[in-house]
Amino acid sequence: MRGYAGKFAEIDLTTGKVSQVKFEEDILRKYIGGRGLAAKVLWDRLGKKWDKVDPLSPENILTFFAGPLTGYYPGGRICISGKSPQSNGIIGSTMAGEFAVELKCGGWDGIIVTGKAEKPSYILVKDSSIEVRNASHVWGKDGKQTILTLSKEVRDEWNKKYPSREWREPSMVYIGPAGENKCRIAGVQGKFAHGAGYGGYGSVMGSKNLKAVLARGTGPLPDVADPDKVYKMMDEACKSLYTNDIFRRWGTGYLGYAVGNTQSSEPVRNWQEEWHDEKSFSVDQFESRVWVKRYWADFGCPTACEKLSVVRLGEFKGAITDNPDYENQAYVGTNLGIFTPEANVYVNSVIEDLGFCGIQGGNILGFAGELYQRGILTKEDLGGIDLKW
Known part of the structure; x- marks a missing residue:
């Protein structure tokens, strides 16, 4: 079927066996894209025993699926799924x-991971290998x-083995300590600050002793049935995205102070309030105080709404993250009683390094903060931590 490479890789971590899986065209049409096909695979293989399968057992299946528009439509998302x-x-969690x-x-449309590795492992995909x-x-x-170590390791190996070209680092999805310890809000991370946070699939990777999956493809994208229509679609999408001046300049963080706050829809101290007047947390303060790169885009996206933020002075010096986007600006910002860009960037960087979902993690931390505020949780319960807002 056009738009697909035509094969999926199945990797049994228990045995180390790698095999090819192909799906008939009618299946690809009925269950189009990463979410649909993942649901089909999981139901066919686990459906009859679904209630008995522990999501953190070797019996669970973890999928990393692309779709027929991957590489053509701006953004290039991967869908990660399994029993949550x-x-x-x-849950089809995308990044x-x-x-x-x-x-x-x-040459691959996706990866199906089964079993559990005997020791911590990572998967390396280089074209058909x-x-x-x-x-x-x-x-x-x-x-x-993790990114710096594995990227350098693989890139140095390839440059030595294939000296006729200069290799760039492979793309990578990985987990942090939260996933290794099977924390149920652990996400699957990408780049320095991307994540597929919903579903807890970082903990599924951890349960399989799978630290990361690296991929580098040197071939072309699969052919499409009607290139002219696809190029027209891409052109229309790019024009629409490029003209979104607000997101292009401010990123989704604009939705926090400038929109959510003025409409009383921004969480403050575990949603005890929905509005604040802390101008120090407005998006222009992020721009002037922590942004060091104002335009950063994912694959093929002309909006370039991401911003690279670095704390350069003070107690949080050295913290680095993107934007932060609206959700993390809110849930690990105002929801925790944080009203400075520097503190928000710091908490975001810690969450990303640990590898858990900022939205779910921020909600849990906010809930704990309110319990502490009301005396339900005490300093003794928290091992001496004074959990004040």
Whole structure:
């Protein structure tokens, strides 16, 4: 079927076996895209015993699926799915970046992971070659350390093995310590500050001793049935996205102070309030105090709404994250009683390094903060932590 590379990789971590899986065209049409096909695979393989499958057991299946528009439509999202340890249902958790595009250019539409590795491992995809490698040296490392270590390791190896070209680092999805410890709000992370947070699939990776999946594809994208129509669609989408001046300049963080706050829909101290007048937390303060790169885009996206934020002075010096976007600006910002860009960037960077979902994590921390405020949780309960707003 046009738009698909034509094959999926299935990797049994228990045995290390890698095999190809193909789906008939009628299946790809009925269950189009990453979410639909993942639901079909999970139901066919686990449906009859669904209630008995522990999401954190080797029996669970984890999928990383692209779709037929991957690489053509701006954004290049990967859909990660499995039986969720949060809901015991199926959640299609998506993340932007280059990973899905690298898979497609390597000749793969997705990866199906089964079993559990005997020791910490990572999967390396380079075109048609797929290996399961030892990841013991990065197990326990945070997000940034994992990216830097594995990227350099693989890139140096390729440059030495294939000296006729200069290799750039592979794209990567990975987990932090939260996933390794099977925390149910652990996300699957990408880049320095991206994440597929919903579903708790970082904990599923941790339960399988899978630290990361790296991919690099050197081939072209799969052919499409009608290139002219696809190019027209891309052109229309790009024009629409490019003219979104508000998101282009301010990012989704604009929705916090400038929109959510004025409409009384921004969480403050675990939603005890919905409005604040802290002008220090307005989006222009993020721009002047922490943004060091104002335009940063995911694969093929002309909006470039992401911003790179770095704290350069004070107690949080060195903290780095993107934007933050609206959700993390809100849930690990005002929802925790935080009203300065520097503190918000710091908490975001900690969450990303640990590898758990900022929205769910922010809600849990906010709930704990209110319990502490009301005397239901005490300093003794928290091991001496004074959890004041």
